[in-house]
Amino acid sequence: MSANLLLVGCGKMGGAMLAGWKAAGAAAAMVVVEPHGQPRGLPADVQVVTDAAAIPAGFRPDAVILAVKPQMMDQALPAYARYAGSALFLSIAAGKPIEYFERHLGPEAAIVRAMPNTPAAVGRGISAAVPNARVGEDQRQLARTLLSAVGEVAWVDDEAQIDAVTALSGSGPAYVFLLVEAMARGGVAAGLPADLAMQLARATVAGSGELLRQSHESAEQLRRNVTSPKGTTEAALDVLMQEGPGGLHNLLTRAIAAGTARSRELAG
Numbered sequence: 001m002s003a004n005l006l007l008v009g010c011g012k013m014g015g016a017m018l019a020g021w022k023a024a025g026a027a028a029a030m031v032v033v034e035p036h037g038q039p040r041g042l043p044a045d046v047q048v049v050t051d052a053a054a055i056p057a058g059f060r061p062d063a064v065i066l067a068v069k070p071q072m073m074d075q076a077l078p079a080y081a082r083y084a085g086s087a088l089f090l091s092i093a094a095g096k097p098i099e100y101f102e103r104h105l106g107p108e109a110a111i112v113r114a115m116p117n118t119p120a121a122v123g124r125g126i127s128a129a130v131p132n133a134r135v136g137e138d139q140r141q142l143a144r145t146l147l148s149a150v151g152e153v154a155w156v157d158d159e160a161q162i163d164a165v166t167a168l169s170g171s172g173p174a175y176v177f178l179l180v181e182a183m184a185r186g187g188v189a190a191g192l193p194a195d196l197a198m199q200l201a202r203a204t205v206a207g208s209g210e211l212l213r214q215s216h217e218s219a220e221q222l223r224r225n226v227t228s229p230k231g232t233t234e235a236a237l238d239v240l241m242q243e244g245p246g247g248l249h250n251l252l253t254r255a256i257a258a259g260t261a262r263s264r265e266l267a268g
């Protein structure tokens with residue numbers, strides 16, 4: 001499936017997704033609206049305009065992908081209402097519910113609310129998505145094509161779940177990178193030079209991620225495979241798996257609850 005795409009906002013996520021669409025040949029033609037002008041590294045055949053008013057009059061998008069910050073959506077959205085009724089709107093904005101887009105674009109607008117993540121930049125993202133009732137089978141397929149060009153896709157039935165998705169997988173890469181930072185810091189505290197500690201932490205997380213991806217074993221089993229009885233891992237996990245507020249399960253449960261609550265606040 002090759003479609004006319006209008007990307008609104010070509011920052012970190014929009015840019016990552018655009019790269020995936022180019023690689024997958026998902027776009028017949030593409031126009032990008034980006035106030036900062038030509039983003040670095042953009043393929044030469046992608047037309048960039050700095051304002052919606054400069055979109056070529058004859059351009060008929062099959063999909064309008066909304067990739068601006070949630071706080072910018074009120075300002076950006078009205079210019080695209082003219083495509084409601086003909087194009088699919090695919091929003092990746094945190095927090096903004098389908099009802100918000102229906103209110104601004106009109107009840108006939110076909111909308112998919114999706115939440116991708118930054119591993120999309122290397123084709124290894126995961127998105128969860130939910131359509132409104134106006135999304136037809138072809139448009140659902142188009143949304144799937146656009147999201148699967150940059151990773152896995154999971155459809156959810158209940159839109160309310162997207163807030164938790166945002167806090168788990170949307171924000172999740174940040175937790176993993178923080179883990180790398182924290183592991184490196186722990187290595188330094190245990191006596192390693194900083195550059196070696198970071199090299200070890202980074203390769204350990206990247207390698208563990210790849211092992212997790214390729215293995216048929218559960219995360220729990222992969223953890224057990226590292227943990228020798230009365231060994232070093234067990235000693236370290238006794239700290240991480242302690243009951244109460246200092247344990248990792250507890251910390252991440254609270255972190256994901258905070259992210260979910262913030263996503264709900266962004267609904268506007």
Ligand SMILES: NC(=O)C1=CN([C@@H]2O[C@H](COP(=O)(O)OP(=O)(O)OC[C@H]3O[C@@H](n4cnc5c(N)ncnc54)[C@H](O)[C@@H]3O)[C@@H](O)[C@H]2O)C=CC1
Pocket residue numbers: 008009010011012013014033034035036067068069070072075076092093094115116117118170171
């Ligand atoms: N960064 C992430 O990990 C993820 C971000 N998202 C969502 O993606 C959206 C974009 O986030 P990022 O790419 O991180 O932000 P970003 O700041 O890197 O990109 C947003 C882009 O929108 C542009 N922009 C601002 N006003 C505009 C307008 N009126 N018309 C067109 N473009 C406009 C900005 O110049 C900027 O390049 C947000 O809604 C965010 O919630 C979703 C999943 C993950």
Ligand SMILES: O=C(O)[C@@H]1CCC=N1
Pocket residue numbers: 094166170171
């Ligand atoms: O921090 C945020 O609000 C966005 C949404 C998920 C990841 N980044």
